[in-house]
Amino acid sequence: MSRSLGAKVLALVVGASLVAACTSNSDDEPEEPTGPVELTFWSWAPNMEKLVDRWNADNPGTKVTLSKQAGGADIVTKLLTAAKAGNPPDLAQVEYQSLPTLVSNDVLADIAEQAKPLKDRFAEGTWQQVTLGTEAVYALPQDAAPMMLYYRTDLFQQFGLTVPKTWEEFAQTARTLRGKSRKHHLTTFSAADPGWFAGLAQQAGANWWGIDGESWRVSVDDAATRKVADYWGGLVTEGVVDGKPMYTPEWNKALNDGSLLAWPSAVWAPGVLTGNAPDTKGRWAMAPLPQWSAGENRTGNWGGSSTGVTAASKHRTAAVKFASWLNTDATATAMLVRECAVYPAARDAQAGPGLAQPPDFFANQADFYPMVKQIAETAAGVTWGPNVNVTYQAYQDEFAKAITARTPFSGAIEAMQSATVADMKKNGFTIAG
């Protein structure tokens, strides 16, 4: 089975490289033909076709064709392959942390010229994710995913717990709960979800990559990240926080039957809870993420995506026009909220009519979205590096190892740092320090 899969993959790669050999290797900017324009767009957002239909109805001169893709890492692999083969789409939905990988592989175009004026439409932390801290702009932000704390109001009441405002209180709450019940955990630390940990580290002030002039700076193993890692490592070793991965049938069950009382997650969590813990409708509430020192107001991002224009697109101007309509136009962003259930990155849209009502699952929390908007403004900025995939892979392996072997989490952070640096050095990136 695996052998035939390998053969198929290789066959694809061979085909792709043959095509690439015939078509690529021209350094010139693609020419912009005039007349009616046809654009192709890859996205995984549900109901995106409705937005595309709307655009096509209003803009007969520019016809966009949507192709539905699998999200996350899959679309990145596919984009890399398609770009090598010389036939990528004109536009693609890309998660923020994948942008540098795609830029580094020459898949995405720098659209600064047209996109710069849109800067003020987005929160600063969000904008930083599409510029990589340079003068370039590699995509337009589509959705933001600020993190917050979700907790079971009924069970908090039953066990006499209060909503923790700091991480110190959070740890204490976890202990209190374990003292009262051996069947419950406040939450779980997941070695399977690097994006989740990255968001928590951003909140503490971590910035794993940076660009200093002509070289990269890698600081996965910085004080802020270590602080976060050791904090969670302590709780897992103590046994007051579970160490099982999220997004497993077991985790679904634990959320649904109340074995897990809280979930530090992002703005899209109501959707996940609706699907994975349907029995708990109306029993959850959302609060800001606990803070590292009392009185602070900071959060990180877990996920979120943007719309990029490919370097091979022959209609760059038209493509950017569509991307800016999609992510900043009032009608479009209202549809993004209503049809695609995303939390829009554009500031105006965050206060739009689509977000006047709380999500169904949180019907009891009328100020859900006004609160989210406030929290979103406090999201830390972040620069992603060109090999986030390597760092994330190291996170999964090293944290899983640390949890099973009961070794300090800071060891896993060290391993992530060295894996990241080793990979960048091997590929020839210039690294400072």
Next chain:
Amino acid sequence: MSTATTRAGRRGRRTAAPYAFLAPAVILFVLFVLVPIGYAAYLSLRKVRVSGLGLGRGARTEVFAGLENYRAAVTDSELWSGGLRVLGYGALLVPIMLGLALLFALLLDRPRARLGRFARTSIFLPYAVPAIIASLLWGFLYLPATSPLNYLLARFGLPEPDLLGGGAVFFAVVNIALWGGVGFNMIVLYTALRAIPAELYESARLDGCSEVQIAFRIKIPLLAPALVMTTVFSMIATLQVFVEPMALRPLTNSISSTWTPLMKVYRDAFATDDRYAAAATSVLIAAVTLVLSFGFLRLVQNRAFGQER
């Protein structure tokens, strides 16, 4: 004169015919086996070279790497521990799987075996379930929170094992492969058993041989070629174990992304975008597989096929 030319022409056509018949298979073989293998070998000698920040146009080029990827692969301790794990896995799985397959085949081949067709089908059935589906189903059975086994144990107040925990997960994977693999091997052995002439059993019985003695003295020795074949197939499948641990990985902290060598290939190619390292490791796995299977064949050739020479 004219007959001679016709004959020559006919002979020419005759020699061309086999090639014409072979052509489709050969072309497909070349296109989808040889060329990809060649391309993998080529890729294994290449690497990416990035300059500066790697963000501008053409900042990334592919260059010749020599044996660098191979050096990295053989010095990677993760690959070694994955390889050793797979050897242990094979050492456990292959004997049990073939032992059970042989036992079932012999039982079904007994004269007056009851429910033969039903038993044969039900033992074979798991093989028809795709490995990925089987692994997901077993995953549900293993996870403490969803496992009926743990549910029962908890009801009786007994300790609940975590079958996906550190040590147990190895056996959990073996179990899935066992469940899926016994049926296929049983059918191969059973078919070979049916091909043994019945006169042999008759004369053995006339000489006062018991059914057990028939099994050990006649059936098993005559099954040797089939046993060798199933062993080679199982060994190759073992070295390429991938689907089962890959499907269980998201459920547990105990399976790393390099748990088996093939998982490392997958990780390099699709998770960390290093097709070159993936190609080098693939070539190494292929080489080891060849050496082990041919080594085993040489070892048993004389015993198994001796009488056929």
